[in-house]
Amino acid sequence: MLRGVSYEEVGRWLWNFATSHAKRESPLVEAVLETPEERAGKSYGLRLRLGDRHFPALHHPPIEFAYSEVAEGKASFAWCEALAKRVRGWARELLDTEAGATIKSA
Numbered sequence: 001m002l003r004g005v006s007y008e009e010v011g012r013w014l015w016n017f018a019t020s021h022a023k024r025e026s027p028l029v030e031a032v033l034e035t036p037e038e039r040a041g042k043s044y045g046l047r048l049r050l051g052d053r054h055f056p057a058l059h060h061p062p063i064e065f066a067y068s069e070v071a072e073g074k075a076s077f078a079w080c081e082a083l084a085k086r087v088r089g090w091a092r093e094l095l096d097t098e099a100g101a102t103i104k105s106a
Contacts, residue, residue, distance in 0.1 A: 007041045010071045014044055017074070021084045022048050025091035034062050042067055048087075048094050055094040063090070 011033055018031035032054070034045030045062030048055045056062065073079035 005071050007067055010067060010074070011035055011044055013074055014046065014065060014070050017080070017083065018046055018048070018087050021087040022091040025088055026050070026095055029091045029094060031087075044070065048090050050094050053094060053097055055090050055097070 015031055015033040018033075022029040022031055028050055030049045032047045032049050034047065039045065044065045044067065046065060047058075047062045073083070
């Protein structure tokens, strides 16, 4: 545990933050936080989901965040601003992928 902030609390913060910024691109985009047992207390895996599509795609590893990075960064406006831009960019990529799939199936 870092600075009295639990792994679970930091994970909830990351999930909420990612969800909030992804939904600014589309209310249909969801954040998915992967915290299997081998990550517990150390790191998080993040993906964005739109229907059955994911960013990064399921055959790729999720976006990695160290617990300490998130626990320390969430108190920094600059870090949060940079993460918000990244999340919104990932959401746009996911939306572009969805749009391309829709066009191909039409």
